[in-house]
């Protein structure tokens with residue numbers, strides 16, 4: 001299940017930070033290769049999307065941020 005607006009609201013209420021994929025994603029799938037449990041390729045939008053999780057492992061997300069060739073993954077806070 002992908003991260004929804006309702007899930008984002010709950011994460012914000014709990015002060016849990018989460019990754020954000022911006023529209024400049026070029027669908028290279030590097031983030032999914034590194035963090036398959038965090039990101040998923042959406043074949044309808046041709047963008048990477050963030051999965052709906054209770055929390056996000058810093059190291060996995062940081063590695064994906066470093067690997068993204070267009071720097072389109074950010075932390076929410």
Ligand code: SF4
Pocket residue numbers: 021024025026027028029030031032047048064067068069070071072073
């Ligand atoms: S690494 Fe960046 S450009 Fe590649 S799929 Fe992930 S978010 Fe998109």
